Amino acid sequence: MKLIVAEDVNAYYGDNHVLKNISLSISENTVTAFIGPSGCGKTTFLRTLNRMNDYIDSFRVEGKIKIDGKDIYGNKVRVEELRQKVGMVFQKPNPFPKSIFDNVAYGLKVQGTNDKKFIAERVEKSLRQAALWNEVKDILHKPALSLSGGQQQRLCIARTLAVKPSIVLMDEPASALDPISTAKIEELILELKEKYTIVIVTHNMQQAARVSDRTAFFYLGELVEYSKTAEMFTNPKNKRTENYITGRFG
């Protein structure tokens, strides 16, 4: 069974029809990239996967989005639990104005965990997974905002990993970072693939080509093409995909 299954998803901001009949499915332990020009709906679709769009009044969604077999927009769904299973890393690093340790521990605190030893272990594990442990292990109680941009973003990843999600959504995670930090993040994504399922929105096609197994190309709210990354970039089936990839627009 596929981990994430979207069936005929339509979404609206008020009267604006922003997602049109999106159907796709994503397997476990893969990296999937969403690409497309600005305003094509890729970020909107990403945010439907953890219901972050709930906070926008005019937003409406139709169709089914099933994660692990259950429709996440169903009646009995607790959105806080959903978000512990489906984590999100945002475009601009947004660590809390707290210490490094407290940032990573936040998710556990919110879940109600009190065991100090358990938390400390989980924090270390997550920071290791995010390839940040060696850089911060001696300054865990310093403010997170004193880290560099690239480090802050890895911290945000660690923070997300600490609650052991099965899926990690990333909304252009490296677009605000310098090339070296970007490379580190991409390396990280490839490592995380073993344990997590990753969906990443990116403006950078080369990045998509580097890190993802499958790629979905969105255009004006439609899912134009969705296939193995290698195939899409060498032999796109759709003319629009080809035009975007070769830089004719976007």
Next chain:
Amino acid sequence: MKKSSERWIERALALSALITILTTVGIIWVLVSESWNFFKEVSIIAFLTDTEWTPLFANKHYGILPLLSGTVLTTLIAILTALPLGVVIAVYLSEYANPKFRKAIKPALEILAAVPTVVYGFFALTVVTPFLQSFIPGLGTFNALSAGIVMGIMIIPLISSLSEDALFAVPKSLREASYGMGATRFQTAFRVVVPAASSGILVSVILAVSRAIGETMVVAIAAGQQPNLTFDPRQAVETITTYIVQVSLGDVQHDSLEYRTIFAAGITLFLFTFALNHISFRLKRRYQEQYE
């Protein structure tokens, strides 16, 4: 589990916010119910037209006019003091002063508003009155003039701060058009900017009037407590607010007619300030739309 406790938290927070509504309801209820009882014994006509206010004397009169004239007189003096100064300050800060000076002086002016009103009353009584007496013949120890002037000084920041915001909101392009035609800063300020910001300035004045009408201690200390139907600022007067203080300091029995007079006075005060605040609120909305 979590969801229900979230609901309860939200309810508790909403309840705290509702207290403000209860406050208003309470104020209206208290004023109306006691005034109702008052007006069962004293006719509204007498209340509004009798020229004497002597509820605590043997020969009782319940005309509110002396209290109104005292309020109006002191307020008028206060506004005549504060308005020119406040507007001049606002124009100077907005059109002439450099930004550093502006930033430094604004909090300094706020100090004027932070001083407790008792202190201003002391000032009016012990410094201003003797000073004025040295060149104004016939100025009583308790007089409306000192109280009015000191009240004016107290509310300068109110007018200057709000007027300055109003002037600031006028688009730069208007000034540039005026300068471009060879007008001086002064001309631009008073011929173009001030008229354009006039509703904002008016709002500040209305709020200042409302504040002055509600002021108690300065007048209680410096203007005496004699209800006097006069517009001579050299005399002692009593305002609506100082009357309430006078009664509260004395030994009036609860539930007597004399006791209820403070609520009749109070509801008059409340109606005036409410009306003024409402007008200024409407005006403010209108001029804010102008510059959207």
Next chain:
Amino acid sequence: MSRLRTNRIVDSAFRYVGIAATFFGLVVLAVFLLNILQQGLGRIDGDFLTSLPSRRASRAGILTAWTGTAWILFLTALISIPLGVAAGIYLEEYGKKNRLARIIEINIANLAGVPSIIYGLLGLELFVRAMRMGSSLLAGACTLSLLILPVIIVATREAIKAVPNTLREASYGMGATRWQTIWYQVLPAASGGILTGVILALSRAIGETAPLIVIGALAYVPFVARSPLDEFTVLPMQIFNWISRPQEAFLVNGAAAIIILLAITFCMNGIAVYLRNRWQKKINW
């Protein structure tokens, strides 16, 4: 003289007029403060601070007055801070869409413009009489709390508004509930601004006289209050009482007490301004 020259002269002249006007109020205040210090500073000594009021001016002190002020400050803070901050949180974080919140907002704007003496009338009927608190510290604190509640609510809202949304997003993204986000992220980030507003509001409360007179704070209190249900007086009331008397010696006492009151007020305002500057620097990340 040509029109142009007149205009130029008026323009330059106005610059001086403007500066004069700007400093006028401050100069007058400075004159006044110097006058007060001259009159009252000498009177302040240990006895003054620790004596009860008396009919003899030279023996009278402000013990009951400043302990009363301290009591009122404490009780008012206890009542108004939780209520005000809670209301502010509700209006800013929960009540964005519903009509009830809109009505409450307009109502608060109204209440801010109601003269303080009217709150005294409310306190008299509601707290002193209907709730049988008598003319006690508790009644006074409740009355003043209602008076400063709008100020605290507005300050709380402004402080919460200044917290960037990315913080909330990050918290929600990790599965935190709304209240958890508010309690763990928004409130700590807004705390500087809220504290500033609270201190300013309380500073105003301890300078209030009229509402306390109406609820029955006494002019002459020869004992120190021991419980919230005791009758009381406060510094501004004591000042008012003393300066209403004709004897010169009482005026001097009044001046001395004013110095104490001003010292407290300026101290509180100074702390608030300092906190505001520090918080504003912190919030700009």
